[in-house]
Amino acid sequence: MKILLWVLLVACACPVAAADLAIVDARIYPAPDADPVERGTVLVRDGRIAAVGASDEVEVPDGIEVIDGNGKIITAGFWNSHVHFLAPVTREAATRPAREMDAALQDMLTRWGFTTVFDVSSFNGNAAALRRRIEAGEITGPHILHVDTPFFPEGGTPVYIRGLLEELDVPSAEVGSPDEARGRAARQLAVGADGVKLFAGAVVGGEIGVLPMDVGIARAVVEEAHRAGKPAFAHPTNMEGLEVSIASGVDVLTHSTPSSGPWDAALVRRLRAAEIALIPTLTLFEVELRREKAPEELVERFIGHAIQQVRAYTQAGGTVLFGTDVDYIPHVDTRREIELLALAGLDWRQVLATLTTAPADRFGHGGRKGRIAAGMEADLVMLGTDPALDVTGLADVRATIRGGQVIYRAVD
Incomplete structure (x- = not known):
């Protein structure tokens, strides 16, 4: 495979100021071929995913930003x-x-x-x-x-x-x-x-x-x-x-x-x-x-x-x-x-x-981007429509998160 010949393209793909946050009670698609996590939480520490799982199993620390994901879909960036x-x-x-x-x-x-x-x-x-x-x-x-x-x-x-x-x-x-x-x-x-x-x-x-x-x-x-x-x-x-x-x-x-x-x-x-x-x-x-x-x-x-x-x-x-x-x-x-x-x-x-x-x-980033899993960079998308029900829901972006920082948030 050609991909085995490639190296990481840059030393760091994270924003300078990585952030801590949690998205709670969302439907999470960890990867295209993975089962969804219903009413799940993604916990981000220092710009990376610290935990992902059912909300009643992931402890959210005090003092970090919490985003309500109820009724929303979370995918990788x-x-x-x-x-x-x-x-x-x-x-x-x-x-x-x-x-x-x-x-x-x-x-x-x-x-x-x-x-x-x-x-x-x-x-x-x-x-x-x-x-x-x-x-x-x-x-x-x-x-x-x-x-x-x-x-x-x-x-x-x-x-x-x-x-x-x-x-x-x-x-x-x-x-x-x-x-x-x-x-x-x-x-x-x-x-x-x-x-x-x-x-x-x-x-x-x-x-x-x-x-x-x-x-x-x-x-x-x-x-x-x-x-x-x-x-x-x-x-x-x-x-x-x-x-x-x-x-x-x-x-x-x-x-x-x-x-x-x-x-x-x-x-x-x-x-x-x-x-x-x-x-x-x-x-x-x-x-x-x-x-x-x-x-x-x-x-x-x-x-x-x-x-x-x-x-x-x-x-x-x-x-x-x-x-x-x-x-x-x-x-x-x-x-x-x-x-x-x-x-x-x-x-x-x-x-x-x-x-x-x-x-x-x-492009050689599969070990740190493209999926929602512990240790991966916290590049995430919040959707307002489930693409499993309507594929154009992939364009219904409510928030874009890069390295734990919200870089776009829709105005409701």
Whole structure:
């Protein structure tokens, strides 16, 4: 398993000021595959889970914050495995006032239960700057992992972000040789990147349409990431991009490829054999096509292909990770992504796994995140609706807790 090759991505994922609290009398789902604890208590000491069990069996010490969980659901903190920090506020993470950053992060992330996110490409060190401010306690937000600057094929800067890169005055992210790619990957990883991201298929438009990355260059980026014990993401776009992704040994696809049509059984077997995880980002396709005023027939066909691909991969036992592409698209509400995953055949436990255990395990944090158990970091979500009754209850977030600190609380 690739996960055995990976190391912890950062020294500490806890907020600076960990807290003590207890959530009492809630229905607790310790993990997607575990039986619920009815009328249970989660006790948190110094930012970690000290005990979890029936409320009449867990003693709550005097003097700590007690949250009434009656009628509520508790799960482990959610992961969003595909985000960006590209909007006018978040792209200036190093300098924007804390109150503006707090509001932006709440709107796009903590409001939806995300306690850990993976930024799969921002620019000019923006994600690293934001992480520093959060970990210093200056800004309230999730734990951030990031890939730093992505890798584009030579001549393959995607057409849809050229204007943004000019506005940000970003140096070219294109790489023209394996040595150049390997060198930049090594430098980015050495200064704190938690993985790499390559555009296996870059949308350049015109007669070319989608430009695939040279396999040798892609392999050089991936090998450098694996040498550092860190994951490699790929943006595939189409079938050629999928072939580059498989051949280069990437670990995670940041999208499915609805433009390529349905995935057949042979392709699914190859992706499974390569142990590649999939982030579907189904809402992205719907949002983008409707923004472009595409005919509804085209939207439905495109989304139908994306759903088929997720269904086929899930049924084959492939790993699926939740991701929204938020801050590339402005859509923040997670309900639609959850609905589309359900249409792809995932039951509520499988959707919960995409948000908790699957990313925690895939990214090397399974020993301390993704489940509710004694000794784990106290990253928790309180829901107002039981997802076992309605899967979109996973979007009905009443509180988000990171390391024992409440970083979002709904106003009733």
